[in-house]
Amino acid sequence: MALQTSEAAILNSSLDPIVVIDKQRAIVLFNPAAEQAFAITAEDVLGRSVEEIFVSPALSQALNGTETASLVEWTTEAGMTFASRLSPVLDVGGLPNGHLLIFHDISAHKEQSQNLRTFVGTLAHDLRSPLTYMQGFASMISMVGTLNEKQKGYQDKIIGGVGQMADLVEKVLDIRKLDPDGNYRLHREPCDVVHMVSEVVSNHVSAAEKKGQKLISDVDQHLPILALDETMLRRALQNLVDNAIKYTPENGTITVAAKTNKDNNTLVLSVKDTGYGISPENQKKLFAQFQRIRRREHFQVKGSGLGLYIVKAVASRHGGSAWVESEEGKGSTFFISLPLEGANLVGAEAQK
CATH class of the missing domain: 3.30.565.10 (Histidine kinase-like ATPase, C-terminal domain)
Incomplete structure (x- = not known):
């Protein structure tokens, strides 16, 4: 797949890493942003199979398709995280002529998401004990003496409300454990x-x-x-x-x-x-x-x-x-x- 000078110039000026792939799955353009992100020069990858450089079953499967596909996230040796998208390139007749593999830096977003998960998880964990105390003491109110119907209704509302809060806290902690980015391992x-x-x-x-x-x-x-x-x-x-x-x-x-x-x-x-x-x-x-x-x-x-x-x-x-x-x-x-x-x-x- 031959790129015009103007097309190559536009792709090379992009701040997002971009890889152009021909019909044989060989890399024909590896822009400067990609060189910087993946610490590899264009000279080292041009002409080589994209599947050799970016090893992923999802990428191999998407290359067989004719529609834009969002792929897995890639983490570089420098610790940067990129989301990736593969888009087909069509010739003047509308037939597939190669692909564009475009990366977008989501490192800051991932860090913010992790910080938020940590905060929410810590908050939920710290709420656990107070809610347990509230639930226990609310249940003990009737031990002081016989409650009238109105007082019993208030007690039930307290116990029910605290129970709902406790259930929500447990769900938040479960999500923190099971989050795809978490490090929880099943205890089989x-x-x-x-x-x-x-x-x-x-x-x-x-x-x-x-x-x-x-x-x-x-x-x-x-x-x-x-x-x-x-x-x-x-x-x-x-x-x-x-x-x-x-x-x-x-x-x-x-x-x-x-x-x-x-x-x-x-x-x-x-x-x-x-x-x-x-x-x-x-x-x-x-x-x-x-x-x-x-x-x-x-x-x-x-x-x-x-x-x-x-x-x-x-x-x-x-x-x-x-x-x-x-x-x-x-x-x-x-x-x-x-x-x-x-x-x-x-x-x-x-x-x-």
């Missing part, structure tokens, strides 16, 4: 999934009964002992059950299931409700941070919009996935699928 230990699911269901029976709901457990009693981060997986399942109770109308039914899928060798946890259902449009953004469904039936439901983000992050950290299947007016089923390969080795040892 032998996990009795049958027992864990049973406990989660038992802990939510009271909340379901207050709304006249049926909370049903449908668990394969022969599930093996698995190597999982039980604390985080339990938190994810609790989030799903909490949501099901909150968003299912009175007298509805919620079913919590745990089974193995032999076709793809996975453990599948699911929470099915008879709620209002979710539109396809809302399903696409449901697992993002701070996303909540806006509809009339949910106006009185309180929530942070963080629970499903945590569910997906926990599944992802285990090498699995999370998704929802739903139809408006017919309820929803949320799934967590985790690979058994590797994890079921504990089960094999335990059953010997």
